[in-house]
Ligand SMILES: Cc1ncc(C[n+]2csc(CCOP(=O)(O)OP(=O)(O)O)c2C)c(N)n1
Ligand code: SF4
């Protein structure tokens with residue numbers, strides 16, 4: 001049974017006065033991470049909105065020891081941190097329980113710039129948790145396109161809409177044969193929390209990715225952030241699943257879509273709610289854009305079916 005939001009622990013690692021936009025999805029997701037991981041954790045971040053939100057010592061507003069590391073190095077730095085802690089423990093120089101090491105990285109730092117080090121850490125099955133908060137762009141530097149930006153979305157580097165499909169990063173990571181992988185949504189906070197707890201209780205390389213609808217980059221009203229998160233899941237633009245030792249389990253409504261018990265909603269409303277798609281949806285290409293998105297979703301579901309059959 002999924003943990004109810006009212007039963008989430010009261011612990012807060014995100015303090016008042018942080019520098020994120022009000023209602024920032026990345027920061028909301030990080031709050032849930034703190035509730036799941038508790039105080040005994042070390043967080044590594046690469047340049048991103050989350051780093052910019054921390055603020056300056058001694059008033060940093062995320063209540064974890066945080067290392068702000070170079071963009072390409074999340075995988076190797078977290079692996080090094082974990083080996084160092086293990087070594088200290090073996091030498092008797094670390095008292096108490098070993099802290100949990102996790103990375104909190106944007107899509108730019110995961111899909112693109114940090115991919116090499118991440119892939120290497122996954123292949124070595126290094127013992128840490130990588131969490132990607134995916135706001136589908138390089139938001140902190142003014143919303144440039146990333147490998148996670150969906151086709152047709154306008155960014156500052158794709159002003160008329162991105163021409164190519166995004167990477168399927170969760171499936172790429174699954175192909176590294178890692179012990180635990182999950183996708184999550186802010187519309188299902190209890191499900192996200194439960195997946196974080198599973199990852200915390202597992203060993204080896206664990207990967208979790210949460211969709212983080214950024215209203216400044218996606219251009220929608222801030223109060224619609226959870227609504228957009230839910231629409232993404234209901235139309236299949238964001239698919240919810242987890243894989244333990246390669247065995248995939250789906251979270252509803254994705255499970256129903258995969259099993260053919262229900263069909264995803266049309267992506268029309270999801271797309272229309274976001275200003276980043278307005279150029280692509282203008283004029284006679286509107287139906288073509290919507291159909292193309294629906295057909296990509298059908299392809300992604302088909303890929304998941306193939307993985308679940310293996
Ligand atoms: C090697 C390097 N290239 C570029 C930058 C500039 N930079 C800082 S934050 C950022 C965007 C990061 O995007 P993402 O990882 O998706 O996080 P978000 O800003 O969306 O939270 C960029 C390009 C940098 N700091 N280092
Ligand atoms: S730009 Fe987006 S991701 Fe960055 S702090 Fe603001 S709402 Fe959060």
Ligand SMILES: [Mg+2]
Pocket residue numbers: 106107108133134135136137138139146
């Ligand atoms: Mg980003």
